[in-house]
Amino acid sequence: MLRYVLRRLLYALPIALGVSIVCFALVQLAPGDPIDSIIPEGASAEAIAQIKADYGADQPLPVQYLKWLGRVMVGDLGKSIKTGRPVTQELGPALVNSMILAMAGIALAFIVGSSLGAIAGYARSRVVDSAITSVAIAGVSIPHYWLGMVLVVVFSVGLNWLPASGMGPPDWSHIILPAIALAVIPMGIIARSVRASVIEIRKQEFIQTLYAKGLSDAKVLRHVVKNVAPTVLAVMGLQFAQMLGGSILVETVFAWPGTGFLMNAAIFSRDLPVLQGTILVLAMLFVMMNLLVDILQMLFDPRVKRH
Numbered sequence: 001m002l003r004y005v006l007r008r009l010l011y012a013l014p015i016a017l018g019v020s021i022v023c024f025a026l027v028q029l030a031p032g033d034p035i036d037s038i039i040p041e042g043a044s045a046e047a048i049a050q051i052k053a054d055y056g057a058d059q060p061l062p063v064q065y066l067k068w069l070g071r072v073m074v075g076d077l078g079k080s081i082k083t084g085r086p087v088t089q090e091l092g093p094a095l096v097n098s099m100i101l102a103m104a105g106i107a108l109a110f111i112v113g114s115s116l117g118a119i120a121g122y123a124r125s126r127v128v129d130s131a132i133t134s135v136a137i138a139g140v141s142i143p144h145y146w147l148g149m150v151l152v153v154v155f156s157v158g159l160n161w162l163p164a165s166g167m168g169p170p171d172w173s174h175i176i177l178p179a180i181a182l183a184v185i186p187m188g189i190i191a192r193s194v195r196a197s198v199i200e201i202r203k204q205e206f207i208q209t210l211y212a213k214g215l216s217d218a219k220v221l222r223h224v225v226k227n228v229a230p231t232v233l234a235v236m237g238l239q240f241a242q243m244l245g246g247s248i249l250v251e252t253v254f255a256w257p258g259t260g261f262l263m264n265a266a267i268f269s270r271d272l273p274v275l276q277g278t279i280l281v282l283a284m285l286f287v288m289m290n291l292l293v294d295i296l297q298m299l300f301d302p303r304v305k306r307h
Contacts (some may be wrong), residue, residue, distance in 0.1 A: 008294050012287055020072070023276060024065050028069070065068040068276075077277035093279065095244075097167065098258030102243035104175050105182035111133045113187040116188045117194025117215065121202065132191065137189030145249035148181035152253070163253035173259055178254040182247055186239035193235045197228045230297045237293035241286040 035226050043051075052058040059067075071078065077087035115137075120132040155177060156164035201207065201224050210220050248260030255261065259278050266274040 074273035077272035094262040104179040109183040113190030117191040120195040122199025136188040136191040148253040241289035
């Protein structure tokens with residue numbers, strides 16, 4: 001097991017380096033100079049040069065990247081151009097809020113998606129299977145930001161049942177609508193994955209052997225769930241990581257103060273350090289989540305060790 005984990009860690013290192021290069025390059029290639037937003041009107045050439053030197057913008061891009069990477073390695077993501085605070089202080093609370101929303105969304109997606117997928121996989125009625133499959137396809141196809149706006153119009157404006165935006169007091173009412181909007185696409189993906197896995201496993205010979213031995217449906221279901229678990233785990237891990245980085249539109253619609261909302265504000269204010277730091281942290285979390293899923297899959301399915 002240790003050898004497998006070390007090998008996966010070794011594979012993750014060049015990926016992490018590539019992610020840092022892409023992150024730095026994409027932000028640098030964006031039009032405009034973010035330093036212009038903090039240069040006072042009518043500033044002298046000497047003052048402009050000093051400001052650029054303070055932010056390291058007066059050096060070639062390769063040098064800027066190496067210095068930026070060196071600071072990142074020790075946990076220094078720079079300072080926000082807009083607020084002057086360290087990026088870690090801006091990013092920390094936002095990341096916690098995004099994780100809260102992502103955990104609520106993935107829990108909802110897992111419960112609903114797994115249930116629908118299992119029902120569809122076990123359904124003897126083509127009508128039930130087709131209906132659940134249609135719901136899953138619709139979930140994958142519906143843009144979550146559009147669904148978010150519909151939920152606000154119906155449940156906040158129309159019925160006045162739930163708050164439309166923000167986090168509010170810790171009564172969990174504010175998280176219901178954004179969690180639903182965020183969970184719809186993963187729910188559809190999980191449902192389709194579970195359905196396909198259940199159908200595949202039910203065709204295996206060992207399932208027929210279990211029935212031949214006189215095991216009840218409930219006990220056979222336990223074996224099916226055990227074999228479906230690695231697939232569901234992999235899908236959930238990837239979807240959770242994607243929720244953290246792909247919730248910018250949902251968080252903007254609901255004014256949820258997470259990383260997506262932070263990135264949206266940084267884009268409009270041209271706050272390059274915040275944008276770079278947020279993208280980098282989210283990308284690294286995605287890489288680490290992939291690594292964690294690989295390790296957990298090995299624990300659930302010993303056959304993974306052979307690959």
